[in-house]
Amino acid sequence: MLLKEMFAKPIDRDIKGVIKVGQRDEENISQELEEYVVTRELQKHFAEFFASYKKGINGNTDKMGVWISGFFGSGKSHFLKILSYLLANKEVNGKKALDYFIEDQKIKDPMVLADMRLASTVPTDVVLFNIDSKSEMSSKQSEHAIVAVFLKVFNEMQGFCGSIPILADLERSLEEVERYEEFKTLFEEEFGKTWEASRHKFDFIQDTVVDVLVEMGFMSEPAARNWCEKVGEPYNISIESFAKLVKDYLDRKGNNHHIAFLVDEIGQYIGDDSKLMLNLQTVAEDLGTACKGKVWIIVTSQQDIDSVTKTKGNDFSKIQGRFDTRLSLSSANVDEVIKKRILEKTPTAHQTLELTYEQEQTIIKNLIVFNDEVEKKLYSDKANFASIYPFVPYQFNLLASVLTSIRTHGASGKHLSEGERSMLALFKESAAKLINKEVGTLIPFNVFYDALHQFIDHSHSSVIIRAADNSIINPDHEENCFNVNVLKTLFMIKYVKEIKATAENITSLMVDNIHADRMSMKEKVDAALKVLVSQSLIQKHGEIYVFLTNEEQEINREIENQVVEMGDVILKASEVIFDDIFPDKKYRYPAFNGRYTFAFGQWVDDRPYRANQSHDIGVRILTPQSEYSGEDATLKMMSGQSREVLVVLPNDNTFLEETRVALKIEKFLKLNTATSLPKFEQIKDAKSAEMRECKERAKLFLIEALKNADIYVNGDKAAIGAKDVSARINEALSKLIASVYHKLEYITRPMNEASIRGLLKSSNQQVLGLEEVKDANVHALNDMLSYIADNSALHMKTSMKTLMERFMKAPYGFVEDDVEWLVAKLFKEGEIALTVNGSAVTLLNKSEDELVRYITKKEFVDKLLTERRQKANDKQKKNVKTIMKELFNTTSVADDDDAIMSSFKKYATNLMSDLEKYEMMYQNKAFPGKKVVAKAKNSLRSIYQVQAAGEFFDTLSKQLDDYLDLAEDLEPVQSFFAGSQKEIFETTLDLMAIYEESKTFIASPEIEAVVADIKGILTKEQPYKEIPKLPEYVEKFRTLYNALLTSLEEPIIETINLAKARIFEELENKPYKDQVSAGFRVRFEELYDKVEKCNNVAKLQSIKAEAEALKIRILNEMATKDEVLAKEAARKAAEEQKRMQQEKGIDGGGIVAEPVVPMPKVKTKKNISIRTVSPTISWEIETEQDVDKYLAQLKARILKELAEDTVVNIEF
Template sequence: ALRDRFEKKGDIINNQLAFVGNSVTMKSYKDAAEFVACYPFAPYQFTLLQKIFESIRKVGTTGKHLSKGERSLLDAFQSAAVRNADRGIDALVPLYDFYPSIESFIDTTAKRSIDEAPGNAALDPYDADLLKAMFLIRYIPDIVKPNIDNLATLCVNEIDADKLALKRRIQESLARLEKQRLVSRNGDLWFFLTNEERDVAREIGHVEVSANEKWRLLSELVYDDILGGQTKVRHKLTKADYEFNRLLDGAPWKNASHPLSLEIATPLGDDYELLSEARCILRSSESGGRALIRTAEGDRLDIELSLYLQIEKYIDSPKASTAAASLKRILSDRKDENRERRHRILAQLGDLMLSGDFYALGQKLQIKAASPRTMLDELVNYLIANTYTKLPYLKQRQADPIAEIRAVLASATIGQQGLGLDGEEGNPLAIKELRDYLQLKASAERLLLSDVVDRFTGIPWGWKPEWEVVLLVARLFMAGEIKLMCEGADLDPKSAGDPLTRSVRFRQVSILKKKIPQPESLKRARDLYKDMFAKISREDADGLVADYRAALGDWQGDLKGYGQTASARHHPGKGVIDAAIARIGKQLAIRDAFEFIETLLSAKSDWLDTSEDIHDVVSFYKTQLPTWRKLLEALSGFADNRDVLLKLPAVATALGDLESIRDNPTPYGQIPRVATLIKTVEAANETAAQQRRERALNSIDARIAEVMKSLDQVQAAAALRNKALQPLQELKTKVAALSSIPKILYFQHQGGDLLDDAMLIIESASQKRATVLEDSGGTTTGKVLTTAADTAAPKPSRVIRAAELSPTIYLETEAEVESYIAKLKSELLATIQAGQRVRIQ
């Protein structure tokens, strides 16, 4: 019969005995044979009961001696079999039927709750059986997880039992047992409580927890743990960070006052049940930029939060700090349990948030996210994009706006900022918004920079970071449209850097709108612009000032470029350039358009004079500079021969004109004459130099001839000839290329010295050869020597400087002449008598 029963209902039987999470260790029947062999017991019960006996023995809940091994198991199975002997073949032995076999060995205090359960009016008879089963598995949670599914498997007593009904029955029983502090729950796991654990549970249950404490814990879990303490979200398009207020069930978490708000409504909120879709839509449309998350309903969330707080407060109480060892073990277990409970609550809250309903700005949203933080990012990004409707006005953003503010303030020309305001890079829509606001608010009274920043970082602009707003202010300031003041003093670009780049100083900076020039002043300024620059300007004040700034900036750039050249010697216009640059710099430093125009008109005649001077200078350095450089080069070439040229009347006049042009501070009208004058002087200079050059070359040729004569006389070899002649030949080449008469005369004089040097070289070479002949005894090898007369060396020479023999510069009397001649004669004769040659110099 048993075999037939298993053949018909084997799948049902094994399904009844299936465990959650214990499919390997908690075995069911393999086949009909095993069913017949084990019936009415399940295969897993043999191993399980052995583990139960071991665990009870280890934790010391037995009073009398609990025998070990097979005898204990045999008694337990025999007792259970006897207890179920009168039941039919559909019967299965539930776990609690094994309890009586060990009851007599359990300490009275350990089993008191089980003994007292039948007499407890709050409990049903079945509750006592369930309590017995939970006691048996109390210390083996690693083998059997005490959840409802597994408890139902342990307590099933018939093959055809309705397991779903059994689970409901167990669930109801557990609820009654929990109220009586006989079991405790940790997530989906249920545990039997010993007397001491029950006392602790009862004391924990008496710990008071306020609604505010639960709200604070829930806020901490949601905003600090699940959402990571996030207080701002980066907008995906602009990459700017936007902060938001955080609320939980209508109350702010960590107070803040930002334009954007996120509220999370949880089942713990007083009005959670009242938050219908219509009310959520209405609530999300309140207070500007607001988003609302209505989480899904959570099972036992309130209970779990309360229990968590109760345990934490109890563990931190004075009683717990002085507890005995057994109590400390229980508290340690509860601490571990609470740690798991916190993780479980976090996971539950995350799921409740993701599966909740989302609302923003009066709209219900469909957000699908993989995690709460991703959901937060999506929700707040929607909030940003649809709250700050003028956010797209700020199209061009800076990677480092503070650095850009400094760069704008350091601009060399204010006008360039004005020209760029209407371009895409200048964010024209944002500039217009700011300009219109300043026109309205700052025209009659001062407006604080902090107020401007607060306005345009708020709704509906949202221009963040705040430095983007300050950058717009800086551009209007540098464009001359507004005036900035700090502590009563006007700010210039240099002094504005610090207060505009330090947010703590925003309240010290005031903004004033500039005055508007009158139509008559604008017309006069346009006429002056036409006279100065020979072109037409725009008619409006901003355009006119921008045109002036651009034109003056061009002048400034040109003049600075020519300034270095003009600093060189004999270059005109340096004074004009310096004065014009200084005047232009002062004018461009004026930021206010009204003041800019008035200052121009007040110095109209000076500007017209400056304009003429600039035109002359710029024209000179653009078109006449090459001719001027030829003039300077020519005068430099004529300088050596100037004394000779000045002796020629026509040439002297041309040379004087060239020098006058060079020294003229405004030579611009004389430049056309330069080429003709250079040609006149250049021809005369070349003629005079040619005459001197021919004389010098003739003199050098004569000296070369003299050297060659001496070389021939000694029958010099090629090396000696080259050594003696080369300096004179090189001198001749050098003189042939010269146009400087003083240099020609100098090198002509040097020719005499080189002649003397050559003679010494020849003399020295001859003396060496004579010495060689004497040492060889007059014999020769290989060649026939010439006679002494043929190879005699030239006589030594002596230079007599005739002028040095005169005692005075001038000879004025016959006696002085005769004395000088006698002295010269004496020197000449003495030299000849000494066997030397004389060269008079």
């Protein structure tokens, strides 16, 4: 039986896969309605659509949008057109569209049919259009693009001009007054052509338009001319205005009139433009609000509405509300349509195919095998085989993916994207091509290419055309060349992610008969792939083969010409090994729970990876490019001489080649040399993906190489049991470390900061478990002490940093905690001495926390110095204790060097504190012993600065006599300040200070004699024995001095009395006497009090002048008050006179009185002392001329004091 005899309907009959929007021929529409298959899925969609649609018929609704989604080729455009026929209830070949559905019983549910009948009874204008084809090329950039297209098709639906909307407005205005037909008739009579045929060339007809409008009386000529000028201007209409335009149209129509806008490919038109999506949202919202369900918008899109709105990033919740009805067409719908419309078999053929499958099912199942993660459907049973034959189930989904990918990457122009190639057409044409084949024939996947080739982009199709003409690929110039067919298959799956183009998968795609030998077919495919690779038409990426376009072939040549040095390849391999496969930077030694980690150098061949490779040990990977690779004896010698693990990779360069290719692609992409090629960015992205794949394959090959590598360590090939790469290298490192760090075993017990803190506690009894660590790490302690001692012998101190550097490297490998504990232990045992910044650190002068901080913190790693400790002998200890007894009057019971030194410094600190107090007293008083105190301070400060115990004992022993002498000299000084001598001495000093101030006024030999005796004691360097004489001398001085004071007080008091009497004499008749007299008395009482309390002759004499000054000051105060009172009295007298004159004013005869006498001036009184105006303190007069001279000087000074309106009062 031939294939063509198997189908229920002729497979080669003329079927339009998808009738494009705009095609209106009845034959096609009739066939379309007759053969339209309503699948199970479509049954639901029709039900849902018409249930929503009737809401606008029976009432009001603003949910008047329908969103139909489905993958490319799923039949969504076809479904949209069928809806347009049903809503218009179009009559085709004498039958209504709905009748086709009723007669063929396409709809099973009577309720759905009832809704469809209801819709068909409503008068409806159906506007079906592809929005991309209706949109002007430039208008898509406008944010009003959607409403502009809707206005265009709305105008066209009414017979108005679609391309010039302002012209449509004129037509609409004429139609509204029922004069549009008149206008068209007059226009045709005058112009000679119909209006519809001429209006799109308005520039050529506008004079005629003006004449006709004027002739009709519709416009005046100026108005018509003015309107014509506006035709060429940009036209914009708001969405609100458009919605009102549609609403007005429906109102005029009445009778529940509907409009249905059916928009194909709205999703493709909008793309990623959020402005267009917002425009569609507003159109739907305003039409829904204005027309209340009488206008519907039904659109198609490859994406469902949720996906579209989500990717736009704005709030499109309103559009989701308007497009409440959402219908999604799946691949199952397409499968069912194809099976029923194309592949339906005759009963005989169906039975034959079922029997064939029963006999051959095992062979068939083994014949077509895919090794992808994504499932490929195969025949499920005999019924499935019979219904799909001669196709294979996987081809439905795979071809859908191919169509989508070609539409994106390889379609020519807009034909494919507009739906000219549907799944239905492709299956029909592919089957028709093999109709003369016998049963058993299968449609290989390459046959679909022939149904698509005229729509394939030239950059793709030209590759296949040239391949067919290539003598190497097609030596016999066959029309159906197997090699070319493999190339076609590779092209179709080039951009499909669901299948990998491996040789096995390609073999399954090329199976053309159920009796084919898969092994032979595989050999043919391998041979074809090899030829195609050799001709650079395809490229192999690991196990995957990739079709190359012309541009990709050119780019591949560019890539191959890129120069990549082997050094770059090795470096990239190093990155993969040490950053990805084996990223460990340190080896963790298993002892003590991984306490010890060892950094190692990383090398590949002779190239270090990363800059810092100064490690004790290393791992060196040797590739097949290494000169030492394969030389067993040389490798053993290398591993014995170096502290390295040698990992020798097998002699397989695959990973290097994959890396080289990846680097060439990377270099090409950076240089960007082929930007002039079409689709370069797209190819560039593909090459970036290819580069990543090459790198991934290189990594996999490298992992395998490392798993099978030979490993050399410590001069021999290592027997490594592990298989994992990391485990193998780590096992080798453990062998290397056991050899290199052989003194690591000196650490028998791990210690930490807590261990150090416990060790340094002041009392060993407080340290729990101390005995357990008594013998810990003995060999490590001995090694460190020996190293420090050797340095000390060379007069060098050893820093903590130096100890770290030595003992953390080979052959020790200790960690910081180990080194720190060893230092703390040696210090605690008294074996080493520590200094920080030159200051000695001991168990006594530093707290536990301070000691731990010095030893463990990095800030002190350079500052903490160690040296072998020198211990004091018995004589040195005795000398220090003797000094302490004499100088501090104490004894030390301690025998430890640090304890003795600490005790000495503690007492020295106390003594220094006393000495500093003495010095403070010396600043104010001339106390004895100042030199001794200064000497003691210097001596104590000097010894206090000695930090090392050895130096401390040595220094004090050498200066024993000096310190004993100091103790002897210091003893009376301490007694002086501690006892009553200081008080007596200080009192005497104070009296002598008073005497010194007053001695000018004292003329008493007796007082001067007593003062001489006192000063004789006070000025001695060591007056301590004579201080007891001072009380007697002091008493004698006070007696004489007080008598002198009493004799001098009388004239001073008399001066005060005279001044006081003068003041109160002047005050007697003053009006303010009572107000100020008490205050004046207080001021004079203060002077009397000063005299009484004064013990200083000099100060007593100054009180006399103070009394005179007080008198003058008070007199001036009274003068000021008098002046104020006088001025006030004069002012009042003047006012009184003025008042009296005003009362007399003008007499009865009208004669004006004489003017008032002006107010007399008030003079200011100025009080001064005679001493102020006397030129000298005394006058020496011998002649009359002397008298005249002095009087002249006195006159001049008095006149200087005298001013206008001033009275000078001179006090004698």
